[in-house]
Amino acid sequence: MMTEVVTLDVEKGKELGLREADLVLLTETGLPRSAGGHFSTDIPDGPLGLFAVVPLAEGNHGLIVGGPHQDGDMVFFLDVDKGAVVLVDLDGGDEGLKFEVVNTSLASFAEFVQRLGAYADAPPAERPADDKARLAEIAASLERLDPEAFRHPHCWWAMVVARHRRAAARRERERAPAASHAEAFDRALDRLEEKGWRHVTGEEFASATGEWGLLALPPDFTDAFAADGTLLRDVDVRWRGGLASELQSAFAWEGLVLRVPEEEPEDDPEDFEAAMDRLMAAAHGPTEPGEGTVTCLAADEPSDLCRILRAFELLAAKGYVAEPALWPTTSGCWERVAERSQDTEALKAVFWNTQSHDSAFDVRGDLVDQLHLGWAGDPEEIGAALADAGLAVQVPQDEGTTFILDPA
Template identity: 75%
Template sequence: MAAGKEDLVTLDVEKGRELGLSQADLVLLTETGLPRVAGGHFCADIPDGPLGLFTVRPLDEDDRALILGGTGPDGDMLYFLDVNEGSVVLLSRGDEDEEPGFEIVNTTLEAFAEFVRRLGAYVDAPRAERPADDKTRLAEIAAGLEELDPEAFRHPHCWWAMVVAHHRREAARRERAHSPAETHSEAFDRALDRLDEKGWRHVTGKEFASATDEYGLLTLPDDISDAFSADGGLRRDVDVRWRGGLPSEIQSAFAWEGLVVRVPEDEPEDEDDFEAAMERLRAAAHGSQEPDEGIVTWLAAAETSDLCRILRAFERLAAKGYVAEPALWPTTSGCWQRVAELTEDVESPRAVFWNTQSHDTAFDTRGDLVNELYLGWAGDREEIAGALAETELAVRVPAHEGTTFILGPAVRT
């Protein structure tokens, strides 16, 4: 049975000795204890039973597992101490027809306890008035934890790396909602945050060169800091190398922050080869082919683009509850599926979007309209039309729900 202070759980000393715990692990579990609840990633109040708190289960003939708690109160994902190895493992029990999953999350129990304590303190602390301060504090915590147990961060899909990424994305979203970026440097960081939320990963040039079969990679020039002035202004164009994704997604992420990115010019295609083009787009989205790669360029001293203007309108619609997304998916049917996943009211969705194919044919390389852009929509037609009219582009309003909004290049006089 667990015993201890109200906010801690401790292991019975005799039980710990019978297990043959190391002296360090014995002291930690029987004297120091583990928090009863820490943030949203550790909970000792799990269901009783064969896998209840501090129960012991065999791992093999010579080793045993001591259940330490779960990621939540349901007990679906449990942490246990490998008694012989001293490491902490995360058990994902899965459904009845699924094999359980195992991941070593920390190399020592001491490291595990520190991860739980420090990240729990971050989550439970009052939010800073400036979300950027929370991002800074979280970065400092993550750096300290990585120094303590580097193996926990060996890959972005490791458990604790994903926990940290989740909290960083939450802080980034609050930061964007709090106030607009004040400098190019800050806007650049926010654009990278948006790409991170969509699954892109910023890596070093060395990792980029070696990870030739991975998707969603971005790498920046080694001298990226020299591109900014002391006050955060952009001094020169910046090339961003990418692999395994869609350049339109990168261009759109930057445009949300008012930044103009030039993407590579598409190779001319046979007009009759539409299906082949769509297949390439679907493959890029699903990761079913060798990853493409290329370079996009963030342009210094660039005038705003039509894409930036449209996304300012989308931002106003999003504030009213719309799912407003550029280049949402390669196909329109896939876009509607994503809308269903993102909307709060499935019965009466409000949305405005375009698909990847429309993006690639409607915009030039810097994000200005050169052809018609077709927008799928649901909701208040007049409300959407009013927001789009502020772009000063040509707007064709649909006569009924079965047709799309159409944006065209502005008529220049």
């Protein structure tokens, strides 16, 4: 099927003084009307409508060539003099307009739009792994074409690729369990990426001391896996700016046991300032990024956390919002349940908060104290799923009481 394209009037392009290559691309080749959910020329008319001309510094001009979406809150424009394509966020709030050079040339921009649009608009492959491989090939070729577009993970096109990769990873997880420890390890990293964590090199980890959500693996971590994907030895993962409970849960979803650091001793109970710091951190998150090292254990028996999440997986398939260590506070957990629920009038959920996680589990994810689960839905259905996973369950007698999981 032919892609519908839009073109610029030749005389307007010449009057603007477009470069020859840009003039040909816009007036003859054209741009797609829409592509992959990340580019559209169907943006609102007006001063910033399609092919509108906006003044830039020193007599230069920008030519609006489309936007990521049809709402017009963000638009792409071609810097006529420099030839680069810039994304401007028109709804930057108190910070005003936000600008980002997304491509160093219009030709590169058009190639990115076309190739990623074709990927996104194509029917999913039968095997999600094939989509991941195809996307990786596309991303690698685009990075060779315009390295600046991938200079940082938060660049526009890097985030577009990451979004497509996460979608393929989710479909892969839904299709079948991981076939090996190596695949499970990769899937755990995918889960963390979906939550905003970023895998960086050791050098970047050492220098980015104020950043959040960083993961650094040993350079030789792949040597820890046999040819068949079996994990032969422990793998350390350094982290900064997040919660160890989130890391432990991501690996447990994939059946892997992650050992987290021992909890530090509580501060002096009479130290009011330390107590207030803990309270504020629980409610709003810490003010400084914490860091540490967690270890994925080889040849270890599944933890209680792994067993609980097997039950959660079954409940999620039945429409429950089933999440471990969902938020530091219970009230915050319920807010996130409401955000994720398709039917807010008939909530179905089961979860615990991060404070409960830290007190109920030991360093490898086995229960050492009672774990209280917030819930909504059918208590018999929830209780049966937890019991089938081999857990000692106290089923609530009414909606105002939590489920309780007891240590073995």
